[in-house]
Amino acid sequence: MSRKICLCIGHGSNAKGVYDPGAVSKDKKYHEHKLARKIAKYAADYLGCDLVNYGSDKCLTKRIKAVNAGNYGFAADIHLNAGGGTGTEVYYYHGSPTGKKAAAEISKSVSSDLGVRNRGPKVRLNAYGKDYFGFIRLTDPCAVLIECVFIDCENDLEKVRTEAGCKKCGVAIGKALEKVFGDMTEYTVLTETQIKSKASDESKVKGTLLKGDKIVITVTSSDGKWGRLKDGRGWVKLGRHLSGKAEK
Numbered sequence: 342m343s344r345k346i347c348l349c350i351g352h353g354s355n356a357k358g359v360y361d362p363g364a365v366s367k368d369k370k371y372h373e374h375k376l377a378r379k380i381a382k383y384a385a386d387y388l389g390c391d392l393v394n395y396g397s398d399k400c401l402t403k404r405i406k407a408v409n410a411g412n413y414g415f416a417a418d419i420h421l422n423a424g425g426g427t428g429t430e431v432y433y434y435h436g437s438p439t440g441k442k443a444a445a446e447i448s449k450s451v452s453s454d455l456g457v458r459n460r461g462p463k464v465r466l467n468a469y470g471k472d473y474f475g476f477i478r479l480t481d482p483c484a485v486l487i488e489c490v491f492i493d494c495e496n497d498l499e500k501v502r503t504e505a506g507c508k509k510c511g512v513a514i515g516k517a518l519e520k521v522f523g524d525m526t527e528y529t530v531l532t533e534t535q536i537k538s539k540a541s542d543e544s545k546v547k548g549t550l551l552k553g554d555k556i557v558i559t560v561t562s563s564d565g566k567w568g569r570l571k572d573g574r575g576w577v578k579l580g581r582h583l584s585g586k587a588e589k
């Protein structure tokens with residue numbers, strides 16, 4: 342992975358610590374924050390990356406602070422849109438080619454996997470010519486703000502209403518960032534090692550890599566300890582049981 346990535350969940354708490362749902366569906370049953378939280382978790386699991394505001398306890402100022410404390414190379418805040426539109430759009434820091442590239446890939450991946458309109462990468466500036474969204478303007482790393490779908494559009498909401506829909510959306514974000522920031526690092530397995538479902542010791546065992554197996558890692562987890570297999574089988578712990586670029 343060429344950059345350490347952080348995902349962040351939009352809304353959940355205001356500056357006074359009171360619950361802020363963000364936008365709500367027309368029937369008031371679905372909250373932007375709750376859906377964004379599920380989507381972000383699936384995306385973070387896919388990338389093995391840090392997730393800010395999972396406890397719904399961080400207002401925007403605190404979310405920005407957490408991102409800036411983490412030494413990240415890229416950050417994305419996850420939202421659902423409202424206001425009478427349809428489809429996926431992703432805002433990026435104006436003038437950042439990497440931000441634009443990431444925003445375009447995420448927007449394309451989410452919209453095509455969910456089957457909604459691709460509104461594409463966007464820039465939004467305030468009256469002073471600075472980025473409108475605080476998360477984009479005030480975070481140190483290259484940042485984007487993902488508006489997955491419109492929560493107040495019935496057809497859009499249908500796509501992410503269920504757990505399966507949130508997973509599809511989160512994985513689409515993960516795949517896009519894997520494409521933009523992932524690399525293809527080849528290793529040879531030196532000692533038999535387990536394949537895990539997630540980038541953690543506690544996750545399920547999915548299989549075993551045998552001595553002599555050739556593997557390709559695309560993504561490294563935020564803690565630097567795990568690598569995601571390109572073939573999609575899961576995660577392996579990085580270390581001396583693998584030979585390759587890491588040994589040089």
Ligand SMILES: [Zn+2]
Pocket residue numbers: 351352363364373420421
């Ligand atoms: Zn929002």
